[in-house]
Amino acid sequence: xxxxxxxxxxxxxxxxxxxxxxxxxxxxxxxxxxxxxxxxxxxxxxxxxxxxxxxxxxxxxxxxxxxxxxxxxxxxxxxxxxxxxxxxxxxxxxxxxxxxxxxxxxxxxxxxxxxxxxxxxxxxxxxxxxxxxxxxxxxxxxxxxxxxxxxxxxxxxxxxxxxxxxxxxxxxxxxxxxxxxxxxxxxxxxxxxxxxxxxxxxxxxxxxxxxxxxxxxxxxxxxxxxxxxxxxxxxxxxxxxxxxxxxxxxxxxxxxxxxxxxxxxxxxx
Numbered sequence: 001x002x003x004x005x006x007x008x009x010x011x012x013x014x015x016x017x018x019x020x021x022x023x024x025x026x027x028x029x030x031x032x033x034x035x036x037x038x039x040x041x042x043x044x045x046x047x048x049x050x051x052x053x054x055x056x057x058x059x060x061x062x063x064x065x066x067x068x069x070x071x072x073x074x075x076x077x078x079x080x081x082x083x084x085x086x087x088x089x090x091x092x093x094x095x096x097x098x099x100x101x102x103x104x105x106x107x108x109x110x111x112x113x114x115x116x117x118x119x120x121x122x123x124x125x126x127x128x129x130x131x132x133x134x135x136x137x138x139x140x141x142x143x144x145x146x147x148x149x150x151x152x153x154x155x156x157x158x159x160x161x162x163x164x165x166x167x168x169x170x171x172x173x174x175x176x177x178x179x180x181x182x183x184x185x186x187x188x189x190x191x192x193x194x195x196x197x198x199x200x201x202x203x204x205x206x207x208x209x210x211x212x213x214x215x216x217x218x219x220x221x222x223x224x225x226x227x228x229x230x231x232x233x234x235x236x237x238x239x240x241x242x243x244x245x246x247x248x249x250x251x252x253x254x255x256x257x258x259x260x261x262x263x264x265x266x267x268x269x
Contacts, residue, residue: 006076008048008056011040017048065089155196156245156258159203159232162194166233166240170267171226173238176209178263183207186239186263193235199258203241206260213260215253226254231262239263 007020016035018026026034027042047053057077063070063086064079070088083089175182187204191197209217216226230247231240243259 009045010048012044014038152258155199156243159195159199160243163232166231167269173265173267175263186237189236190234203259203261206256213254213256238268
């Protein structure tokens with residue numbers, strides 16, 4: 001690279017001129033003129049005479065990026081502008097090849113592309129792990145669902161086995177809106193008969209007409225729609241349990257899982 005005086009500064013007494021960067025570097029360790037050794041300080045330096053600056057500005061200078069392939073030769077006064085946009089300038093900022101947004105110096109392209117590749121590899125690895133975890137989670141949910149269904153079926157069978165088959169003589173005596181006192185009495189009797197307590201609560205929650213199966217609510221006046229229910233009597237009450245496991249023969253809109261309770265004014269044997 002060809003060196004020349006840039007941004008010239010002049011000594012106050014001897015009037016020797018120097019490149020600004022060079023004289024400042026010299027004076028960082030010494031307090032004298034490099035040529036005649038007269039004492040000077042950085043604060044005493046002043047811009048070189050205009051005639052000298054004009055002469056220097058017209059000098060033809062090779063681009064600093066000549067070693068990178070630039071063949072341009074420009075006047076010194078235009079050199080800085082040329083080098084800022086020089087396509088061979090390794091520090092010229094250009095858009096990232098991966099279109100990630102920021103401007104990247106050309107001499108950092110390789111590092112930037114390598115960084116993108118590494119990020120892409122990490123993201124792909126994490127995504128594969130997430131996919132595997134999601135599949136595993138689905139399998140766990142499926143297994144939990146199977147276990148829950150088995151547990152509910154076991155509890156329902158326990159409740160069924162603790163009760164005897166009921167015969168309803170008067171379906172018209174059904175109480176569609178039992179009050180809380182009546183429901184509490186039936187729930188206690190159901191639990192004392194051997195039905196698991198939390199299952200008793202579930203069954204009793206469905207004792208109100210608003211919680212009955214949709215088909216039963218819509219057709220409760222029609223006896224043929226529910227006389228085929230398999231019912232189990234709750235001891236000491238005029239109430240029966242209709243369990244889903246006993247009534248697979250009924251239409252889907254006539255069944256609830258795990259079941260429901262029907263309370264009567266009379267007619268249950």
